[in-house]
Amino acid sequence: MAAGDFQAALRSLERGDKRALDAMFPILYAELRRLAARYLAHEAPDHTLQPTALVHEAYLRLIGQREVEWSSRAQIVGLAATMMRRILVNHAAAKSAQKRDWGVRVPLADTLHFSRDGQLDIEQLDLALTKLEEFDPRQARIVELRFFSGLTLEETARVLDLSPATVKREWKVARMWLLREMQPKFT
């Protein structure tokens, strides 16, 4: 059913009706949440949530076998990135609330793995990203696509219609800024 509505909205989008994206939003969001919930229900200690897989699966379930115009595809993938951010942040908030009940503040290491010398707190990241959006929305968008949807440099470049070199540069600066912004939270 949802997929049918989605396809109808998709057709409007392809006819150039930008409002169609609004119609898609709840369907895509519900689909992503459903998948994330299914994923997290299976959660085991040896693996973590994979945004790419979620976006990927949601996209394909809703699009089916249709050939979709590039511009529409880019818009949908872009939309999914925003949602993934929201889903991951909500999940992280729920998790950390749960952890806090145990009396220990633990970053979401079991949801998202990080490297040797520190861990990234997804809620903090979200807060920092919201600040970044205020003065460099394009860079924040790159972070969403790269980090929350797991797109590659080239894919991000295509979605945003930028050169890969630009995306690479912006992505690097964005990460530096975000890390610095979150720094006080690191121990």
Next chain:
Amino acid sequence: MTAERWEQIKQVLVLLEGREGKSREAALADVCGDDEELRQEVLSLLAQEDRIDLFDHAAAGDPTRIGPYRICQILGAGGMGTVYLAERCDDQYRKFVAIKLIPTFGGPELEQRFRRERQILAKLEHPYIARLLDGGTLGDGRPYLVMEYVDGQRIDCYVDNHGLSIRDTLRLFLKVCSAVQFAHQNLIVHRDLKPGNILVTEAGEPRLLDFGIARLLADSGAGAEHTQPFERLLTPSAASPEQVSGGVVTTASDVYALGVLLYRLLTGVSPYAGAHQLHMDPSRMIQQYDPPLASRVPGLSPSLRHVLQGDLDSVLAKALEKDWERRYPTVQAFAADLHRYLDGYPVRAQRQTWLYRTKKFVRRRRVPLGLAALLFAFIMAGISGTMVYARRAWAAEARADRRLQTLHRIVESFLFEFYDAVENLPGSTNARALVARRALEYLDQMATEENQQPAFQRDLAAAYLRLGSVLAGERGPHLGANETSFRTISATFHKALAIRRRLFQSNPNDIARQDLAAALWTVANIEQMQGHYDAAQHCLDERLQLLQGVAGARQFQYMIATTYSAYADLDRARGKWEEALQFGKRGLAVRQRLLATDSNRDRAERVVGLSHESIGYALAGLHRYREAAAEHAIALQTFQQLASHSPIDTDLKRNVIVAEENLCESLARSSDAAGALPYCRQAAAMSDALYQADRNNLQNAEDRAAAWATLGFALQLAGYNKEALFWEQNAVNEYGTLMQADAYSLAVADSYTEALLELAAIQQHFPLSGTCNNVLRARQVAANLVALAPENASFQARLKQANEFGGCP
């Protein structure tokens, strides 16, 4: 922070790009001047530089362990998942493996599928293919594959870094081809051959990764539609046009990908390099952008340009044909051309079918020697400019083949090489058309000359018939090249017929009578195929009259029976089933009468079997399936018995296979699916055995495809849709391969269309299975058939069936 200030900071960071240590500090101080705040801001950002890969690890969601393996590091990531370097935890010695984690969810069904497919892939043992060692599924359903870890460089980097010469690059590439060819022989198509999937070891040996993984995903239900469109969405790759358009993916798709690879290795750039400026959607780019000839890639050195020009240009262009039917049919053919190039022979990239046939018929000495020599002389006189090529090729051939000892054989070989040389001259299409036209003109000229000696005229008629069959192709008329059009073929046969009529009139002896009857049969055949049913009937009438004029002689009696069979054939084509049945019975009566007294009992029994088959076809046309099954059962029994006497006679085996299919189909249509299936399965098994014994024989491949198609059809009637889908898909794939092999036979095209439509019908039981793609393809092929023979009723019916297939635009 304001946007303006941030812009300023970013500009400073750009300026510092690539600078380290003191140089960076100096530059920073310089650019910031007295804006200390700016300097501090930038410094504090740069302090984070070492940690930014935190994000990468986070985004990937990397596990620390997979099954019994401990993850050491990420080797790479892409649309198809992440690849990790890992080591086995329980091993005494350190053994590294590569693990591919696939980003998809699955259930128990997918898991089972994966396990089965993995077992097949695990058997793919080849020195240039990285082994699949193990596999499993994580708790969340993400499948992973454990592969041999290859310590090597991507092939494109390897070639660049080692500065390989063109010849060394080709030799390396040929090793890659041999691995792909090996996999194809094991019915595994790679589907994703790109530089990143081909590593070269320190020792210079290639290793192909991810063999069959794409297929494994594609077949896993979840995987296929999960991975490919996503890839299609975001990453242009070495995918072939039919892959991005959702068409049938065959071994030809790998040929295309290998073409893309070789282009990249030889020129240093992707064939699509020029398209990127056009900002095309990747899938449109792959389907529409015509890459420049390799030698015309901008920026090549003049010497490299010179080497690429000509042969290598042609080879690459043929491998990169958008239309898979025009590509090299197999990797082997592609590789063979490169070997030919390396050995100094002309390449065959420009081959055209009918000349190949001509070459074959000359080689087989089917043409009277006198005519062959004359033809040779004509060619020598006609196109002497090409002789350099011919001589070079011939000299090589002579060196290679010590058996060329007699003049006769030298003439033959010379002629053969001449055709090859002409075929392979770049842009020689016109020259080849000229040779075809000249050959006809030559024969025509001979026909009008004073020389009316019967012996010569007999040779001339035989030559026309042969030229006609050469134009038509060994296995029947072809779709495709213009010069092989029906009209030319038909006209050529008619010329032979006219000569034989004259010969018979001037001297009505038995030989002339037999020759004329044979020509009439041939012409009837070609007329029938064009849908000229009345003309065909006239020929058969004339033939029957001719044969009935001489009573008694056994061979004429047999020819009369054959004529009845031909009538039955013709009436079936016209949909006159009742008449077809009567002619079938008349043929049977004649053959049964002869059976009692024939010394060649086996041959006599065989044609009796064929009569039963003919009757069975007519009964099936009348929807009397039970009776049809009874006839086919007799035919089967007859052929089986004969085959048991002559176990090496492959023609008899073919008879058995066809009879089994007929019986299976009739039983299935008479609602006895349970009784039908064993025959179909037996036919499939036998035809596969024949195919395995001689894979180069197109007839074997066609027979096997037909057996699969019938099995699929019967399974569908029996309600086993899943298995039906499997076999029918196999049949369609096989016919697709045959269509692109040199066959182009109308019979294959028609069977292909039929199988496509049956597949589409079966696919209707499965959502999202590409039904309409197959219907569209069927329409396309059927429309080609109708265009070629507008009056052929069965082609028309097929097109109608395709056009009326429900639910497709």
